[in-house]
Amino acid sequence: MNRRTAVVLFAVVVSVLGASRTSWSQTPNLAPGFSGLPKGAKVVMMPADIEIYSISAGGVPEPRADWTEAGQRNFKSIVTRRQGTLGLSMTQLAEKDADDFAEISALHTAIARAIAVHHFGPGSLNLPTKDGKLDWSLGDSTQALKKATGADYAVFSWVRDSHASAERQAAMVAIAVLSLGRAVPRGGRQTAYASLVELDTGRILWFNRLSRESGNIKDEADAEETVESLFKAFPVVK
């Protein structure tokens, strides 16, 4: 074969090898060695931690309690509607029962941030000791949750939506126009985390993150899309 063919072949081989390596190794969303939940697994859904903001003309995010209320309602009703369809035994932990688990929830939020920055982040912040794997665990601190709910797994969710107010949108257009299109300031943003935790070990088995400029959980029509995106490839039944 001539040299050019060899180079092309080499490139093809490398990319095929690379591709097959990728499909053989875990996706970044799954912990090593985990590919799915067993059928009928008992899963408890923690109350979602949702806050929705309006961005003022000056770019300052302001909490909107009414939107947050709506976001929470939407999330809950979507989960309620779908939980029976997953082949799992899923229950939702009532807000009032969540008092005892405030520390675990706060702990989970801290870990979710760490995963977002050091696993799904810019790469330069990846932690060498994690070796590119989703390898985080809350340890035996989740045993209490298992005991209280009888579940073997828990799902934690965290959503922060911000939406540009009308004034902000006007300001954005002005900035874009004045800078002749060079500066296009950010409008709204949606950041969300969801994780599946094995309650016996505290291991995070699955994690997903949304960080995008669209996404709207406060409006019923759009909330479905956020929940779907967040739980896309949720590792259901093996």
Added chain:
Amino acid sequence: MKTLLGLLLVVLLAACTTVATKKVDSGDNTIGDRLQVNIEGPWNQITAPGMGPAYIWTMEGLPVDQLRIYSGIKDGEVIHDTRNSNLKSFTFRSNMQSDELVSMFEGMLTRDGSTFQVTKVEPSVFGGGKGVRFEYAMVTKEDSLPLTGVGYAAVNNSELFALLYNAPRLGFFPRHQARVEQIARSAKIIATPVPAKN
């Protein structure tokens, strides 16, 4: 921990090239020319400009745990990042006694409004010389998350050598504490380099 992480993210947005994460391998490691430690099992070191004079290591990521190592801090030096100049600053003084060193670190760790309660203070060896070891409990301002911490400090030839480790009380501090204590026990201050003659 928000402040450190916040800084990191700001720096990242501003100058992607200067943030680095490095693997610190098992065995002997020299920190800032003056402090040698021996570690069992690797750690992650995070460097970025403007993070203050401490070397920052982590096992789980900055939002979860932080190991701060101080190597040869001089009299009059501020011991933290100087970004929030409207907050009180904490400076090392070479005549500080053990109780004052603990107060200084307490002040630094509570700049962001987190709370701090010392739970133990005892004389100890650090770096091969007399020092202090202290344990503390914190609650972060941002998430109201309870943390546990341990610190070691010693003043050697008017310079500060110290190590502070913070992690959530649930799960994480117990998990990593033994290795942190081992790092502290292994610490050796390397002789003062001879100053250049004028």
Added chain:
Amino acid sequence: MNRRGFLRAGCGCSLGTLPLFAAGQEPWQAPARFVRPDTASDEGGIWAAMDREETKLRRSPFNLRDPQLQPYVQDIACRLGGEHCPDIRVYLVRTPYFNASMAPNGMMQVWSGLMLRVDNEAQLAAVLGHEVGHYLERHSIERLRAAKSSSAIGQFAGMFGVVGLLGAMGLVAGMYAYSRDNERDADRIGALLMNRAGFDAGEAAKVWGNLMLEVNARPNGSARNPLFATHPASEEREDTLKELAASLKGGVTNEDAWQQKTAPHRRQWLQEEVKRGQHEESIAFLTRASTRTQGKADYLWARGEVYRLRAGSGDLDSAVKDFQAAVALGGEPPEAHRGLGLIYRSTERAADARASFERYLQLAPDSADAPMIKNYIQELSV
């Protein structure tokens, strides 16, 4: 009868300038208990936001869940609220700043910085009564409606929320501060509620007078003092309350009961006050507090600590004096001896330092820093 209508009837003047007991008319009456508004309404949104803040507060490590103190304060709030008692839920919050607040959904917060500063039950009742006054007159809902901004609810709810928002408190409190008329009304109603609950309304003016002492002590004494961000003190307020009290006679102060019930927390609260690092304010407050009938040794110790930490010219001498005075009184915190020991050690009075440290260890053998202090003793014995 609609109370607002009644009070405005026949008079073009604002509520704030109308006396509570206009000649020939009935005295002010509290409205009937509030009903939870429809969730879809404006006000419903406010309640929902409050409920969420309340949940966060309930779960917060700063929520001081003391089985003795909480019911005691709850009871005082209840008596002030009268028929509204079942709607009032009191949360004690661990933070050295002076604040009490009541949200439209009935959640009441009382901060430890306030509990440390009031001298007796009546003074506490004055502040809580004032808050209940805002609640009964629905001032906060008025303010929100006036604010027009739809993000107001969230920010506003945040004001009543967890201590962690203290940093923004000054800003937000400024935006949603009650109007002067609202404040005057709340003062008047508070005084009335105090009196009806059997407390001496004359104590209300003292609360603000005492606060002014601290505000004025601050070197660059600013009005935007975060200590009192939500309760601006003023001479005018003090004077108005004195006038009001003149027509509201009788009632108890219950200083002893208050001192006794808060005694188990006093040292902890004083530690946190000292840690604020606002030396001049602390000294002003502690000087006043050391005239109380109970806990003198504790206040003297705390003031000594502040002097020791400030370490300005002459401060170490002042600290020694305070520590020694605390010791002379008896029942002193062991930390008084620790403080003496540290000062003697730093001024090379080795024998005195050793003696003080030894006394500290005798009184507090299990203190967190006992091992360090033992070590200091050994070093001083060489």
